[in-house]
Amino acid sequence: MKKRTLIALPLVAVAATIFAYHTIFTLPDSAQVSTLSPATQAPELACYNNPKATVLDKQGELNVLVWNIYKQNRSSWQSALDYLAQDKQLLLLQEASMTPELRHWIDQGQWSGNLVDAFKAFDTSAGVLNLAHELPRKACAYTEMEPWLRLPKSAIYANYPLSNEQSLAVVNIHAINFTYGTEEYHSQLGKLAKALAQHSGPMIIAGDFNSWSEERLQVMKSLLEKLQVTEAIYQPDHRKQFINGLPLDHLFYRGLVLEKAKAPISDASDHNPMEVYFRLP
Template identity: 75%
Template sequence: MKKRVLITLAGLVTAATYFTYQAIFTLPESAQVTTITSSITPSHDLQPELACYQNPAPQVIDHNGQLNVLVWNIYKQNRPNWQRALEGFSQDKQLLLLQEASMTSQLREWIVQGRWSGHLVDAFKAFDTSAGVLNLAHQLPELACGYTEMEPWLRLPKSALYATYPLSNEQLLAVVNIHAVNFTYGTQEYHHQLERLAKVLKTHVGPIIVAGDFNSWSEQRLAVMKQVLASVGVTEVTYQRDHRKQFINGLPLDHLFYRGLTLEKAEAPISDASDHNPLEVYFRLLP
């Protein structure tokens, strides 16, 4: 009798978990990118594109040869001071690479006020609000393609965005913004996600930036990340002030790699507006 009750309770818990999951989360059938411009309104219904967006008339992204980048996991804007902090960190930046961005009406309003434009990869929707990686600049890219990789345990995708931007030195910058898979046994899914992006980057001629929350919380993951990205020919940034979020073993989770640019300065300051600290990286274009 007792065994039967326990089996029934387990079945009810499983069913409740399943229906709760279905009620909260909506998953796209494939990776999609949503184009966001400064003309959107908080009530505007954003429509995902196909896997890629193409811009027939892109404009240069740098400012007189200066390219300043912010990389930040903004924790779905769950902290009350996220807006003030994001405004401060983005003041002198030409490119924002955000992870765990939740496309709420408050974030849309912030984008409009700052005259930003860009793309969100719809990893999933939580209560009908899209969430994923988000690229923002004052110009739309030439190309933007979305990628997703399923978390094997949580069954929620992690997302990445590949985009290209014209530069004032007549080069084309390739940018990868990634939120890497986290809860896995081993590194198979982690390696697969990185290798898909590296394959695209290997065909690119010109400067490259690869950045985001790599969830590099083990030596094995760190080795995979460095091995895959070494094949692309990128160099990792080191920070004058390094307050990047660390796992309990001291390994940092957030990284930026680059190629074909001159690094001027890089810092990872402390902020209580997210569970991650931001990366601020300043580049000059090569002649």
């Protein structure tokens, strides 16, 4: 009897884990992007297209916030986001949980944007989120499955018109984290690098790259150097680091003039934000 009980306990634990997983998480059948705008009602699509897009920059000024906001789990997220967003034209957020509170913040600030639904937790979408006061010309969803956790990580490839008649390509990424080796990591970044290679104008590639090992850094840099991008240098630099001192968050750019970049300390997330200020050449 005791032997049967000992055999049954692991099976019960596995069954309970599987049941809890399916109760909490809902995964999309394919990568889809949702459009958030008071004036636009768009279905979830692999790519959103907007032929009437207007310019992103403000008279040649382009200020960008990049931040993993930790699903808004800290009570001070809203006041911090109010402060950080006030002089920005583009917000690139990772681990955004589309709660009623975040949706209210978006609507109240008259922001518009696109969310890639990596998964739903208790029917609330979570993933990467681009916000601006104008919708992009194009936004496409990318997801890559975490091999251990079996939850997707997400990215957005977007395209925005600029006032100098150029087009800005933007990638907002939350990279694969828990893997043995770099195969899945290379696959996720490689798909985005391939899409960016088709773009001849300025670009921004930013987000939480989960670059916690030298091997991952090498993959990231080898793929991105082919795009002739430059990495922003921060002063001060309080980006979140892994235990070995490697930063997890990055911003790369091309075809823009970097005015300044800083990564201040914030208690509103488990990552510190990156504020990067550009002007058009």
